[in-house]
Amino acid sequence: METEAQSPKYIGRYVPQQDSTLKVTGTATYTFDVELPGMLYAKLVTSDRPHAKIVSIDTKESEQVPGVVAVATGKDFNFRIGIYVGDRDILAFDTVRWIGHPIAAVIAETLEAAEEGASKVHVEYEDLPAVFDPREALKPEAPLLHPKLGEYRVSPAFKPIPGTNIANRFKLQRGNVDRAFDECSVIIEDNFSMPYVAHAFMETQNCIGLYRRDGVIEVWSSLQSPFSARYLMAQSLDIPVNNVIIHNTFCGGGFGGKAGLGWEPLVAMLSKKAGHKPVKLILSRKEQFTSAAVREAFYAHVKAGFSKDGKFLAYKATFIMDCGGYGDYTVNVSRTAGYAADGSYDIENLDVESLAVYTNKVPTTAMRGFGYPEGHWVLEQIMDRAASKLGLDPVKIRLINLVRPGESSTGTGERVREDAGNPRKVLETIVKELGIGKEIDKPNEPWMVRARGFALNVKGPSQPPNASGSAIMKFNEDGSIDLLVGTGSFGQGTTTALCMIVAEEFGIPLEKVRVPFDRATDSEAYTWQTVGSRGLFVDGNATLSAIKDAKRRIVDVAKQVFRVPEEDVIISEGKVSVKGRPWLSIKLSDIAAAYTYPEGNAIGGPIIGAGYWTSVLNTYLNPETGQGIPSIFHTFGGTGVEILLNLLTGEIIVERAIQVEDVGRVINRLGVEQQMDGGLVMGMSVSLWEKMQFDQQGWLLNPNFTGYYLARFKDLPKEIKKVALETPQADGPLGARGVGEMVMISVGPAIANAIFNATGVMLNHEPMTPEAVWNALREQKSELLNEAIRGMKEHFRQTEEVMTKQ
Amino acid sequence: MARVITLTVNGRKRVANVEDNELLLDVLRDKLGVKSVKAACWRGECGLCSAILDGKAVKTCLILAVEAEGSEITTAEGISEDDKLSPIQNAFVEYGATQCGFCTPAFIVSAHSILQKNPEITEDEIKEKLSGVICRCGTYNQMLPAIKKASKEYRRSKSA
Amino acid sequence: MSFGSPYFTLPRFRYEKPDTLEKALSILQENKDDARILAGGVGLLNLMKERLVEAKVLVDIKGIKELHKLEYKKGQGLTIGSTVTLNEILEHPILKQRYTALYQAISTLSDNNLRNRSTLVGDLCEALPWIDSPAPLIAFDASVNITGPEGYRSVKVESFIKGMAEVDLAPVEIVTSITLPEQTDTSRSIYLKFARGTEFGLVNLAVVASNLKKYVDRSVRIVYSAIDTKPVRALEAESVFKEDLPPRDMISRAVEKIRDTIEPMSDNLASGQYRKHLMQVMTYEALTRIFEGA
Known part of the structure; x- marks a missing residue:
């Protein structure tokens, strides 16, 4: 059996989400309804x-x-x-x-x-007695939140430390950082943090x-x-x-929450x-x-060392995650931030300790990015700062240190596969599309600065090695198909993408393939979870495997119908035919339920295809060194921004942005772009404005959308450019990789880098509210602020002179 | 106290028994079965409970049902005509202006009401006037071209 | 700011919708502290959901025709009835033309869907520190017109707001309208609100000025909100403009006065120090633009 090569009808195109008609008419049923x-x-x-x-x-x-x-x-x-x-x-x-x-x-x-x-x-x-700061909670005299921690059931990948407030401790060890630091000519040591934020689905x-x-x-x-x-x-x-x-x-x-x-x-x-x-x-x-769970607060102390020619030699980091009253997913977030601390870079010497620590605050859980936004907030700023100290530009230093698929290995010792993606091309695309190195139009007002910056990202799903997925496809009597998959449906568009794959593979119209909207675990196929951008990859592979199974059953019947060897049977364009003899052809619908010969007797039966996918490559990580293979893929990408910074007020306005991801293969271009735009907006919102504020007694001061600001329509940048690179991954569904979370990881550090590049001001703490930026300006570059004030007076004086003359 | 109110919902006369303290949001959803009207903050911030009340988009979580006596209400279910999607709904589908979709009906009615009033609306005005509804999926960049595209149809029907 | 209700439902109350002011007043008189006036409902229903306000009777005044008056009379000024919605006010052509600062303030106030429902009087009566309406209203020297069992009285907005969520209004009284005095052809006004990544302004500033070129008649009123529990009028800065000096010197001195005489509050939106900085920057900009347009 073989499929004739032809240009795809659906794959790679803009296809409206199948559920959107219900959504625009207000007739999609949510649990709320x-x-x-x-x-x-x-x-x-x-x-x-x-x-x-x-x-x-x-x-x-x-x-x-x-x-x-x-x-x-x-x-x-x-x-x-x-x-x-x-x-x-x-x-x-x-x-x-x-x-x-x-x-x-x-x-x-x-x-x-x-x-x-x-x-x-x-x-x-x-x-x-209560404790609200995880750094305090680590002290021996701190009140203990879970005195019975040692008696709790614990999954093998995690290490709570009974008798302390540590819900999980993860170590990543590679090479010898202490020796490597001696060889470094530039060392950057600093503290970074991110606050508690809400998913706010x-x-x-x-x-x-x-x-x-x-x-x-x-x-x-x-x-x-x-x-x-x-x-x-x-x-x-x-x-x-x-x-x-x-x-x-x-x-x-959902966003993980x-x-x-x-x-x-x-x-x-x-x-x-x-x-x-x-x-x-x-x-x-x-x-x-x-009362529910939100994203943890994050504190990092890091030391990064570079050789004089820009090689990232050593990285020592301590991450402390404030997981609140219960650990939930945050124990795995701490593990993931730890093993992925090296981002897209090849760093030979790593020493990372990542802790999840209980405090008397709202419990925390997974959120879009899952430890990667935390690590990247630190690492991507370090790259720009190191470049500046070394007299390199931010592009050059990344080119020196980027992982090379096929050659490098990650911090956990996993060889980066040849077809993992093209981080270099990601970088080049950002440089080109954002216009890095090209002159920037200066704003008219002397207190405004226009600046460009970018950051890279990489992410893979953080899941147990045996996390699997399955799919069942049932042919109906007219050749239409019900696809049964277990992936959740909360706006990612995975189910439409899966239907597109099925439609493409059989050459039938997309309308004839559907994932039922009203599903339940007893009537849909199993998948471990809908998290970590794994949906399309795992359930897509399971769907392909189900397609293969269904095709095999069709061929079994068709070879008898046509009396030809099975390798001569072709399934395409909604038809089953014989290679080289196009007159021997029947419609899929003729065979979908059972084939009936002209004289009336029948063979075959309703076609059902079943398939599954499990990674055979993943392993647990070594408990002492963190070495092993945690992810089924890594998607490389990045964000570039052009911002306006008001030196007088600290306001940041994102004017233009570019989102690049090497998605392997675009299935639904509309879906990829939705994620890129949405991830940018959410990334802006989280990094610029969002913060759950607690008082000294542990009361949350802003449990509402007036005090907790979310990006609104008016905050949308003027232009968001989106580029999906396609370096297919051999074991991805049609070559595809996941993209849903990657798109927000690098937004915050891209904005911070833009400010650093234009002013030299370092922003170590999210969110970058106007007041935080103003404070950083005052503390680090007061001359810029004073100049801006002088500039404002001068600017207004000029307009004033005009009006005095009138 | 309990009383009977009469309203026109999506073109149909409807009658409901309500208590004075019941919110329009809850009566629409629970007593009249109008489920497109969602809620996510219950205090006027998120805008997901928006509906068109006598020609104007309002937030129904801060309106008493009794206040709506005799009024005309339009929701996302009532914007399409004879089984055909309205221009704004079509454009939302075409441009992918829905992700999780929970906010979509609120954006549909809010956009519909501003386009009906002023189909010549500028991009900045669209952004400002729709900033009272929150889309956490951040689908604004799909909604914007969808609304602009739909505005052409509203211009056409207004001039017709 | 730590608002947010665990509750979805409102406590029980009786709803009344009188069609005359007299009937409304008599319901209030009967129920006194147990009654609340309902116009747009945005502030009141929120407070009731949170159980911060209790009421046995809600008096909906939207059925009283005379309260829905929006009228500009040359020489007398602008009267805005207490049931006129914010969007209805915005649509009145005189607003943008003569009462620019109020137009700008209302344009930034909450959002379009709420502006279709909420009223200027409602916003004012909520009297939260961060609300937008008081600064321009005080800068325009507006008055609140109130009717009660003792008859009619009028009070300046400046003294109407007494403190955080506290206004000069008895439970038996109804605000019927707000009056803004006539603005001459020489008057200019501006409203600036600093709210990037926040719903409320961290600093709201209104400046209303007239006769800028003739110092004897010159009047400049500078009012802030969101910087203290109630609006703050910058009297010392205003007095700078009584002197015969070039605009640049007056502006600089006014900004200095603001720096030296006003201590803004700290809350979870912003520190006092940052507010003070913003006030100076914004005042500089506002005053320059005012003179620019003179």
Whole structure:
């Protein structure tokens, strides 16, 4: 069997997302929209203490509120769960660990009654000393958040240290940094940080639990990864996995924040408590900020050494991640930031320690980029600063140090495969498209500076070695196809891309291939999770494998129909035909359900293809040195920006941007561009403005979108250029790699580098708010600020002279 | 107190039993089944609960249902005519102006109302007037050309 | 700023929609502290969701025709009724022309969909430090017109705002309108708001000036909001313009006065030090532009 080569009909083109018609008409159903017969509502009661023993919970008054059905407390769920470290209770059962920690849930017939009931639960506390800064939490005298850390269930890749607040410690060791530093002629040593930020997906977490009478649990939930939610629930309740059904509805944004531990076990148990009725919990925006999980705060102390000709010789880094009250995904974020600390560069000597540390703040989890934005914020600025000290330009220093696919190995000792991508071309594309080295138009106002800067990025999925995916494709009697895949649907467009692959492979119209919108774990194919930009790669490969399987079955029938050897059967253009004899041809629909001979008897049957994909190359990392193969691919890319900096106010305006990623092969160009534009906007928002602000007592000061600013339409740059390079990866689906997270990783450091290049001001701490930039200017380059003030006076004096003459 | 209100929702007369303290958002969603109207902050910041009330885009999480007595409400479900997508919806599909899609109905109604009022609207005005609705996926760069493209149709129908 | 409600629903209350001012006043009189006036609802319903304001009765005044007055009378000025929405105000041609600073302030106030609902009086009565309307209104020397059981009274916006979320209005009174005095052909105004990556301004500044060329009649009013719990008028800086000096010297001296006499607050949006710096830069720009246009 073979497929005739022809120019692709769908692959690489702009194809509207298949779900967009439902979305523009407001008829896509999200969990938020789901109502079930007899549904009850739940409302959380949360802690107003950062760290305290629960002495008593008085639910009597609450239970008397008309409409209240039951009140659940931590006693109802005496077990701990967690993705990697089982440190989490469903509702606090003895200790509260942050302000916002859920303590009780009131179930009622109406939301109004549930809310009234929640306001009437009375909790008595005994305060414990609290700690809010992870650097303080590391000290021996710090209060311990999890005294029983040693008893928790822990996945093999992670190392909590009992008796401390360390939820995970990761070490990466390669070469000998101390010796290498002696050979360096430029050493940069500095501290960097990033604050707590919120995913701020628009649909707040919400879910419905239905604990059926037959012991099967059904859950509708706004989540990314239905199968991991199913597994965690089954594991924590000690029931068979197939007794949990997760309905995979449309999801209003995830960005990593809906991949970790959700509220599914809570609503399931509430349903049981409420007499097996469906119970819905919707988080308010404030609860989403204070009771769910956000992105960790990050502190880095690093030392980087370069030879006089610009070779990056040694990198020593300590990363401290503030993971809040529970570790969730952050233990893996700390591991990932550690093993990926070398970014796109070939650094022979590495010594990285990366810690996730408990504090009495909101728990944290994965967020778009997963440890890579943190590492790149540091590393990509170091490259520009080293270049400046060495008298090199930022392009040159990167050319010297970039990994060379086929030759270099990463910090974990993984050989960078020949077809991993083309980082050099990424760099060259940014230089060309951004116009680096070309003159910049000067703004009219003397206090404004226009500047260019860029940063590179690289990222791969951070997943267990055995994380697999599968796909099932079912032919219908007219030759149309239902594609069953388990990847979540929260705006990435993966399902459309998968359908495009199927349509292309069979040569049929895209309308004839569909991933059902209303899915559930018991009727879709398994995939480990929808995270880490792995969806297209893993589920795409599984889909290709299912296509191959279906084709094999078609060929089995067709060779009998045509009475030819199987290698002569061709499937293309929606037809099955015989090589060299085009008159021997039938439509796919003739064979999809069973082939019927002219005289009426039939052979074959409904065609189903099944496939899977698992990486056979990945390994666990060595616990002492971090050596091993953690990722299934690395996507190389970068961001360039042209900004306007107001020296008087510290304001930054991103005017133009260029996003480049070597995606291997473009499947849906529209999808790639959506990610590039969206990643730029989110990257700007996070690096310029976003910060969850806590006071000294651990209260979050801005749990709303007035105090916590998200990029708005008016913040959109004038121009965003997007370039997708295509260096195909042999084991990627049609050569493709993932791209969803990479696109926001390098935005922050590109902006910081633009400012550094134009002014010499170093910005070590996100977000780069106007006040932060102004402070940095004052402290580092007060002469620039004074000059700008003089410039302003002079500028206005000129206009004033004109007006005096009038 | 409980009372009966009458409104026209997407061209149809609708009647609802409401309490005085019920919000228009909740009555639309829970009592009238208009699920395109979403919510994400419940305090007027995110704009996802936007609907067109008597010709103007407003945020329904800060309006009482009783205040809407007798008014005319249009939502994303009601913008298309006879099964055909409206120009703004078509343009959103074509330019990929939806990602997770949770904010999309709010942008559709908000853009529809500003284009109806002024189809000659400039790029900067579009950006300013739609800054009351948040798209966390950051799909603004797809929405902008979509809205500009759709504006041609609104100009045509206005001059017709 | 730490607003945000765990609750979705509003507490129970009774909704009343009187069609005359008299009826509205009598409902207020009956219920006193238990009643609240509902116009745009943006501020009030938020506070009620958070259980920061309690009310047994909400009095919707949108059915009272006379409160929906938006009228400019030559020689008398502009009257804005308390149920006129912000977008309705923006659409009045006189605003951009004669009351530029107010036009600019309302244009930046919240967003288009909220401006279709919220009112100028509502914004003012919320009296949060960061809101936009007070600075231009005080700079224009606007008055708040109030009706109550004792009859009619009028009070300057400057004294109407008494502090954080506190205004000079009894529970039994209704603000019927705001009046902005007539502006002459020589008057100029400007509003600047510094809000990059924030919803609220860190510093809001309104300057209203008239007769700039004749120092005897010259008047310059400079008002800030978002820098203290209530709006701040820069009286000492204003007095600089009473002297007969070249514009450049007056501007420089006014900015110096602002630096030396006003201590802005610190909050989680900005430090006092940064606000002070912004105030100087913005005032310099605003005053120059005012003179530029004179």
